[in-house]
Amino acid sequence: MTQLSSSGNELIQMSEGAVILKGFLLKHEQELLRNLERITDLSAFRHMVTPGGYRMSVAMTNCGPRGWVTDERGYRYSETDPETGHAWPEMPALYSQLARQAAAVAGYHDFCSDACLINRYIPGARLSLHQDKDEKNFTHPIVSFSLGLPATFDFGGRTRSAPVTPYLLEHGDVVVWGGPSRMFYHGIRTLKKGHHERMGSQRINLTFRRAH
Ligand code: SIN
Ligand code: FE2
Numbered sequence: 001m002t003q004l005s006s007s008g009n010e011l012i013q014m015s016e017g018a019v020i021l022k023g024f025l026l027k028h029e030q031e032l033l034r035n036l037e038r039i040t041d042l043s044a045f046r047h048m049v050t051p052g053g054y055r056m057s058v059a060m061t062n063c064g065p066r067g068w069v070t071d072e073r074g075y076r077y078s079e080t081d082p083e084t085g086h087a088w089p090e091m092p093a094l095y096s097q098l099a100r101q102a103a104a105v106a107g108y109h110d111f112c113s114d115a116c117l118i119n120r121y122i123p124g125a126r127l128s129l130h131q132d133k134d135e136k137n138f139t140h141p142i143v144s145f146s147l148g149l150p151a152t153f154d155f156g157g158r159t160r161s162a163p164v165t166p167y168l169l170e171h172g173d174v175v176v177w178g179g180p181s182r183m184f185y186h187g188i189r190t191l192k193k194g195h196h197e198r199m200g201s202q203r204i205n206l207t208f209r210r211a212h
Pocket of ligand 2: 130131132186
């Protein structure tokens, strides 16, 4: 179902409590990218290892008070970057404001994120179907920004075997899922080769959460 949101963006309803806001970030592209450069200068992208010993194809970093990490000890949120031993780079005000605005358009008011996971996909990278369940607080939604190469986002249901629907996520899109769909399975299919005029041969995803 496609309609127009109060902000004038095309809005795609994926399921109850879950929407895509097409092009929501386009006006802020330059500043989003400037901030990203500052963050990755301080805490660089790295390939983390799953508790099962697999090196993830997606490279990750974080900004904000908490960052999602994985290693042989498990998945968790950490207040420090294990690579630098320092706090994660501050979350830019623009990031938290845009995440809050997008959540509000989707019907979630007063979203206040304390964690932003930043994923970098190059062609061939993928993120298999999973739930976001390492947060302590499931009353807040997940807000996800897409920049760069387009990707196919599979959005499923409450169980791993529930049918998934594929959605194309393009540069500037925001996905918000919460409420009845907060625990829905989702993933990103293998990124196809391509070139994006601003971002080159990569896709960047920023996922805002309320971890605590
Ligand atoms: C995630 O599920 O954490 C990332 C989703 C995406 O890359 O769009
Ligand atoms: Fe996720």
